[in-house]
Amino acid sequence: MQTEVNPSKLTPGHPEKSTLEGRNKILGVWFFLGGECVLFASLMGTYLGLRGSTAGGLSPQELFGFELVLVMTIILLVSSLTSVIGVLALQRLDYAKMQLWFGITVLLGLAFLACEIYEFVEYVHLGLGYTTSAFSSAFYTMVGFHGAHVLFGVGWIAALIFRATRIGIDETNAPKFYVASLYWHFIDVVWVFIFTIVYLMGMVG
Amino acid sequence: MVDSNLEKDVRQRTTIPASIKEEQQHRQTYKKLIVSFILMMVFTLCSFYAVLSESIPASFAAPFIVALAILQVILQLVIFMHLDDKGSGYQAIIISFGLIFALAVVACLLFLIWW
Amino acid sequence: MSNQAVQTQTSYATSSSSGFWSTLWEWLTTVDHKKIAILYLLGGGFFFILGGIEAVLIRIQLIYPEFDFVSGSTFNELITMHGTTMIFLAAMPIIIGLMNAAVPLQIGARDVAFPFINALGFWLFLFGGLLLNLSWLIGGAPDAGWTAYVPLATQAGSGLDFYLIGLQIAGFGTLMGGINFLVTIINMRAPGMTLMRMPFFTWNTLITSALILFAFPALTVAIFLMMFDRIFGANFFDVSSGGNVIIWQHLFWIFGHPEVYILILPAFGILSDVIPTFAKKRLFGYSVMVFATVLIGFLGYMVWAHHMFTVGLGPVANSLFAVATMTIAVPTGIKIFNWLFTMWGGRIQFTTANMFAIAFIPSFLIGGVTGIMVSVPPADYQYHDTYFVVAHFHYTIVGGTVLGIFAGLFYWWPKMFNRKLNETLGKWTFWLFLIGFHLTFFIQHFLGLWGMPRRVFTYLDGLGLNTGNFISTIGAFFMTAAVIIFLVNIVITARKDVLTDSDPWDGRTLEWSTPIPTPVYNFAQIPRVRAKDAFWEEKMAGNKNLPPAEPLGPIHMPSPSFKPFLMSFWLFVSGFGFCLHSFFESNVIPFTIGAIGLVLFFATMLAHSLQYDSGYHIDPKDIEGQNKGVDA
Numbered sequence: 001m002q003t004e005v006n007p008s009k010l011t012p013g014h015p016e017k018s019t020l021e022g023r024n025k026i027l028g029v030w031f032f033l034g035g036e037c038v039l040f041a042s043l044m045g046t047y048l049g050l051r052g053s054t055a056g057g058l059s060p061q062e063l064f065g066f067e068l069v070l071v072m073t074i075i076l077l078v079s080s081l082t083s084v085i086g087v088l089a090l091q092r093l094d095y096a097k098m099q100l101w102f103g104i105t106v107l108l109g110l111a112f113l114a115c116e117i118y119e120f121v122e123y124v125h126l127g128l129g130y131t132t133s134a135f136s137s138a139f140y141t142m143v144g145f146h147g148a149h150v151l152f153g154v155g156w157i158a159a160l161i162f163r164a165t166r167i168g169i170d171e172t173n174a175p176k177f178y179v180a181s182l183y184w185h186f187i188d189v190v191w192v193f194i195f196t197i198v199y200l201m202g203m204v205g
Numbered sequence: 206m207v208d209s210n211l212e213k214d215v216r217q218r219t220t221i222p223a224s225i226k227e228e229q230q231h232r233q234t235y236k237k238l239i240v241s242f243i244l245m246m247v248f249t250l251c252s253f254y255a256v257l258s259e260s261i262p263a264s265f266a267a268p269f270i271v272a273l274a275i276l277q278v279i280l281q282l283v284i285f286m287h288l289d290d291k292g293s294g295y296q297a298i299i300i301s302f303g304l305i306f307a308l309a310v311v312a313c314l315l316f317l318i319w320w
Numbered sequence: 321m322s323n324q325a326v327q328t329q330t331s332y333a334t335s336s337s338s339g340f341w342s343t344l345w346e347w348l349t350t351v352d353h354k355k356i357a358i359l360y361l362l363g364g365g366f367f368f369i370l371g372g373i374e375a376v377l378i379r380i381q382l383i384y385p386e387f388d389f390v391s392g393s394t395f396n397e398l399i400t401m402h403g404t405t406m407i408f409l410a411a412m413p414i415i416i417g418l419m420n421a422a423v424p425l426q427i428g429a430r431d432v433a434f435p436f437i438n439a440l441g442f443w444l445f446l447f448g449g450l451l452l453n454l455s456w457l458i459g460g461a462p463d464a465g466w467t468a469y470v471p472l473a474t475q476a477g478s479g480l481d482f483y484l485i486g487l488q489i490a491g492f493g494t495l496m497g498g499i500n501f502l503v504t505i506i507n508m509r510a511p512g513m514t515l516m517r518m519p520f521f522t523w524n525t526l527i528t529s530a531l532i533l534f535a536f537p538a539l540t541v542a543i544f545l546m547m548f549d550r551i552f553g554a555n556f557f558d559v560s561s562g563g564n565v566i567i568w569q570h571l572f573w574i575f576g577h578p579e580v581y582i583l584i585l586p587a588f589g590i591l592s593d594v595i596p597t598f599a600k601k602r603l604f605g606y607s608v609m610v611f612a613t614v615l616i617g618f619l620g621y622m623v624w625a626h627h628m629f630t631v632g633l634g635p636v637a638n639s640l641f642a643v644a645t646m647t648i649a650v651p652t653g654i655k656i657f658n659w660l661f662t663m664w665g666g667r668i669q670f671t672t673a674n675m676f677a678i679a680f681i682p683s684f685l686i687g688g689v690t691g692i693m694v695s696v697p698p699a700d701y702q703y704h705d706t707y708f709v710v711a712h713f714h715y716t717i718v719g720g721t722v723l724g725i726f727a728g729l730f731y732w733w734p735k736m737f738n739r740k741l742n743e744t745l746g747k748w749t750f751w752l753f754l755i756g757f758h759l760t761f762f763i764q765h766f767l768g769l770w771g772m773p774r775r776v777f778t779y780l781d782g783l784g785l786n787t788g789n790f791i792s793t794i795g796a797f798f799m800t801a802a803v804i805i806f807l808v809n810i811v812i813t814a815r816k817d818v819l820t821d822s823d824p825w826d827g828r829t830l831e832w833s834t835p836i837p838t839p840v841y842n843f844a845q846i847p848r849v850r851a852k853d854a855f856w857e858e859k860m861a862g863n864k865n866l867p868p869a870e871p872l873g874p875i876h877m878p879s880p881s882f883k884p885f886l887m888s889f890w891l892f893v894s895g896f897g898f899c900l901h902s903f904f905e906s907n908v909i910p911f912t913i914g915a916i917g918l919v920l921f922f923a924t925m926l927a928h929s930l931q932y933d934s935g936y937h938i939d940p941k942d943i944e945g946q947n948k949g950v951d952a
Binding site: 012013026027030031033034035036037038040041042044045046048049066070073074077080081084085088092182185186188189192193195196197200201203204 | 267282
Binding site: 020023024027028031032034035036038039042043045046049050052053054055130131132133134135136137138141155159160162163166167172176 | 534
């Protein structure tokens with residue numbers, strides 16, 4: 001019976017694909033993300049259908065400013081880069097760099113969430129509550145679902161970083177980091193559509 | 206943990222030890238990432254500029270920023286999410302279907318709800 | 321780490337002792353696909369009986385005009401719960417159970433790709449179903465129909481919360497099951513098992529799982545939107561605040577239409593395995609069948625608006641969706657002909673499994689033909705919301721899915737339980753069910769054309785509907801008798817001796833090559849597949865079994881875990897908390913329970929992710945003692 005993990009077995013290259021479990025995980029998360037496409041499409045479609053239904057409340061044009069959105073977009077884009085650099089470090093079995101870059105990713109994710117919370121509070125102060133209009137419900141739900149995904153991603157990557165402090169990089173860890181990074185990129189993919197369609201097109205009207 | 210499920214595993218695990226060639230490859234990958242990151246950044250800034258600039262009409266800006274978003278997403282999927290890796294066929298298929306269905310859903314909710 | 325391994329090893333060892341509690345613990349913690357299959361069958365079977373009782377009550381209420389067996393509001397609860405239960409909690413879980421039983425064996429794998437998630441999927445389904453049915457005891461069952469159209473559903477009583485949250489939890493479980501099978505089939509096939517050599521049930525499982533993957537997120541969103549409307553006061557479907565009720569219909573049917581293909585495709589798969597086995601011929605037109613299945617899957621996703629012809633989406637949209645819908649008839653027709661050609665010239669054995677499979681063809685065909693009828697928008701304005709539609713979808717789901725499930729159960733029962741179901745009783749079940757089914761539903765086509773609307777709890781005398789409804793109810797009693805005989809059959813079979821022949825049907829595919837009972841690791845050595853219908857071809861070549869693809873070695877097994885049960889339980893608690901919101905003045909108590917459940921759910925998930933457990937290994941020495949399976 002052999003359950004001891006032997007990190008020395010790993011060689012640089014694709015440690016995340018060195019076991020069948022690892023390859024299963026990667027494919028599974030890709031499939032999950034395929035399903036998430038439909039999830040976010042349903043939310044986006046709902047938002048697009050309801051964006052004009054302000055019921056006398058604030059409208060997208062009156063609400064959105066570009067500064068905060070630009071900052072949030074850049075934060076998330078940079079975090080996408082840091083997580084992929086983290087994966088590169090993982091593939092070179094560079095433990096310290098991997099932890100560093102994933103750590104930065106988590107911090108950027110938290111910064112993004114802080115911006116989003118600030119934004120929502122600001123809107124509520126302006127008089128746009130969750131129940132104000134169909135537009136407000138759809139807006140908060142659409143962007144909030146993305147925010148919840150960011151939150152989950154932050155928790156996920158943080159848990160992995162903590163887990164890795166005990167065991168370093170090994171065959172079980174490598175795919176976990178790799179798929180968390182896939183998930184994180186996907187969050188950025190969704191945000192690209194959100195900032196384009198919800199915010200920028202909202203400003204154009 | 207030894208995975209004895211398939212002999213394929215054993216075959217895949219034998220990788221070439223780190224060498225100069227690998228170092229070069231690594232640097233290339235790195236460069237690829239940075240270049241696509243810069244491109245994405247440029248796309249993002251172009252989108253914001255197109256919307257904020259007075260001189261660009263909204264009728265042009267709207268399709269333009271959607272096109273930029275699609276380009277950026279393709280970069281993100283192919284470069285950052287390693288769809289260009291060998292053996293990513295199934296991943297590419299499933300995400301394409303996801304995007305096709307997503308498009309159908311958005312289009313229907315956009316055009317097929319009457320008031 | 322090694323402590324952990326030793327621990328799991330001992331828990332595996334204790335599981336073979338026979339005390340009640342250790343057996344229960346073994347089933348609560350199992351991650352073995354063969355046991356999970358049985359759990360799915362038990363859970364799905366339980367809800368099937370529940371949904372069946374609801375159906376019988378509905379039919380009794382409609383046996384005479386102006387009958388008052390149940391009240392109108394109870395009737396609404398019954399039709400809602402009957403539809404919801406049968407689709408989400410009976411048909412789908414039983415199908416997923418059969419997938420669990422057959423697919424890993426058919427592709428020559430030791431287990432599914434994600435055994436933990438497989439178990440989690442089952443427990444989520446079970447707890448979701450229990451939460452939904454809890455509504456009978458607390459505040460009344462949902463009563464807005466299984467489609468829960470708004471604004472009726474947003475204004476309905478507390479039952480709708482149970483409907484929404486129960487289905488949400490069960491839906492997560494199904495989604496996980498879908499991803500699990502996709503990855504299993506793509507990544508874990510035995511050497512030589514190319515995609516175009518896969519048994520047909522596996523092919524259909526693959527396409528069904530893809531449909532689950534793309535359909536269920538739409539339901540997830542739809543349910544969240546209505547939950548937010550009902551619980552947090554959002555305005556998605558509240559027209560006075562700018563909401564739009566058509567969004568619910570779109571999202572529901574974006575899920576709902578693929579769902580009917582999720583139900584029927586596995587039944588197609590069962591037929592494509594059962595018919596060749598009992599005709600002693602290979603499946604006619606395998607590659608065309610694959611193409612047809614993929615096409616049905618794709619088109620099945622793109623036709624949802626045909627449920628909404630009468631909403632008024634406009635002539636262009638109606639025409640597009642009508643044409644797309646009619647197109648599905650082509651690949652489906654290909655399948656029907658291929659089954660017939662498979663039987664043509666074969667030495668057909670009329671076992672119960674095969675009789676159900678053969679009866680499927682004409683029964684489902686009627687459902688398909690009426691499907692073409694309702695896909696024509698101008699005609700659909702006549703059929704819509706009448707008993708014609710009720711007859712149509714019962715012909716596809718009962719005449720298709722349920723007959724397919726029965727065929728699959730009789731076919732794989734020896735694999736799952738090591739015993740053959742009694743054939744005589746099986747034939748009684750078959751004839752009673754088939755006659756009862758056609759008695760019940762054929763006349764409903766005409767009831768619909770004579771003007772009887774769906775979902776009415778009674779009808780007036782003298783409208784010409786009396787005889788039809790009476791016949792229909794009598795048919796329901798026939799089906800009840802058939803199911804009771806089937807249950808008796810199960811009990812009798814359970815007391816029989818274990819089969820000695822591991823290949824009772826002279827099977828064609830890999831699942832019949834494993835010894836009886838199938839060991840926990842399925843294959844001591846992963847087999848090498850050299851042809852379509854691999855097991856049959858080896859038998860024809862004079863070999864007893866498939867050649868092994870690997871030397872005998874230690875077999876890696878996943879550890880059993882209680883966490884799938886626990887995680888599902890916490891989600892159940894959380895969902896129950898949110899369901900209570902209409903029973904309290906303030907939201908503090910419901911939301912607190914809801915939040916606690918969610919926190920505990922994520923905490924359990926975190927604990928699982930931080931736990932360092934890579935399973936255990938079964939030593940070759942332990943395997944040698946047993947029947948080796950592959951090179952026996």
